[in-house]
Amino acid sequence: xxxxxxxxxxxxxxxxxxxxxxxxxxxxxxxxxxxxxxxxxxxxxxxxxxxxxxxxxxxxxxxxxxxxxxxxxxxxxxxxxxxxxxxxxxxxxxxxxxxxxxxxxxxxxxxxxx
Amino acid sequence: xxxxxxxxxxxxxxxxxxxxxxxxxxxxxxxxxxxxxxxxxxxxxxxxxxxxxxxxxxxxxxxxxxxxxxxxxxxxxxxxxxxxxxxxxxxxxxxxxxxxxxxxxxxxxxx
Numbered sequence: 622x623x624x625x626x627x628x629x630x631x632x633x634x635x636x637x638x639x640x641x642x643x644x645x646x647x648x649x650x651x652x653x654x655x656x657x658x659x660x661x662x663x664x665x666x667x668x669x670x671x672x673x674x675x676x677x678x679x680x681x682x683x684x685x686x687x688x689x690x691x692x693x694x695x696x697x698x699x700x701x702x703x704x705x706x707x708x709x710x711x712x713x714x715x716x717x718x719x720x721x722x723x724x725x726x727x728x729x730x731x732x733x734x735x
Numbered sequence: 736x737x738x739x740x741x742x743x744x745x746x747x748x749x750x751x752x753x754x755x756x757x758x759x760x761x762x763x764x765x766x767x768x769x770x771x772x773x774x775x776x777x778x779x780x781x782x783x784x785x786x787x788x789x790x791x792x793x794x795x796x797x798x799x800x801x802x803x804x805x806x807x808x809x810x811x812x813x814x815x816x817x818x819x820x821x822x823x824x825x826x827x828x829x830x831x832x833x834x835x836x837x838x839x840x841x842x843x844x845x846x
Contacts, residue, residue: 656834664779664824664836677832712778722767722786724834728778 623647625727627713633733634703642698642730644713653696654714654724655688657681664712670696703734737762741825741837748815749845756810756840758825763803770799770810771824773839779824783810815844 626645634640646653655667668678670688687699696715700707710731714724738761748754758768767786771779783792783799785808791800798811812819822839829835 652832654832654834663838664826666833666835669832677830679833722828723769723781723784724828725781726771726779731776 625713625715625725627711627727627730629730630728631731631733633735636705636734637702640700640703640732642700642711642713642732644696644698644715644727645694646696646713646715647717647725648694650715650717650725652676652716652718653688653690654716655698656712656714656726657709658712658729659706659709667698700732703732705734708732708734737765737827737829737835739825739827739835739837741823741840743840744838745841745843747843747845750815750817752815752844753811753813754815754842756812756823756825756842758808758810758837760806760808760827760835762829763806764829765803766828766830768799768801768808769826769828769834770797770808771826773822773824775822782823812842815842817844817846819844 628643653670658664666679668682669676685701689697710729712729713727716724740759742757769784770782785792785801796813801808820843822841824839825837826834
């Protein structure tokens with residue numbers, strides 16, 4: 622069964638460093654999303670992406686964040702200068718354009734900023 | 736602003752019991768509602784999705800209902816098993832993009 626994959630599973634970085642989190646959505650999906658979950662808190666929407674542009678973004682998704690679909694398979698989230706409070710689990714999701722519009726989530730990348 | 740609330744925050748039941756998890760949302764203008772399962776430190780597994788025009792969905796021992804006008808959804812789990820122990824998340828989708836999650840119900844099923 623097709624699934625969303627994410628790499629790395631765990632990323633440790635120093636404050637101020639740039640990180641890129643990678644996702645491979647399900648191959649025929651066209652809508653892509655990033656969410657984050659700070660330990661012990663709710664899952665929060667960050668951004669949605671369709672047709673090579675951002676379609677929605679939350680207040681959390683400030684200038685430090687960017688997304689890109691550099692090729693036909695990857696979808697990346699870049700954090701330019703990480704802060705301690707960026708430590709969280711980051712989930713990628715994708716959905717197709719027909720049927721139930723169900724979002725399928727990847728296993729997540731745990732980001733730890735020291 | 737859409738707020739999603741899940742009650743109870745935690746639930747412990749003996750194996751074999753039927754149980755109901757509750758989700759409420761403040762704005763009935765939703766596109767769909769999805770129930771997820773999350774195991775500790777893991778990702779989200781989609782359990783059921785209910786479109787805004789539907790009233791319920793069933794998958795195996797799970798049944799989810801939706802009452803959009805009152806802003807409520809329930810997840811019914813029949814004949815619970817220890818393997819059902821996890822956190823169950825409810826999420827509403829707005830305008831087919833922004834998804835708002837509840838804080839979850841942490842379920843423990845004791846053997």
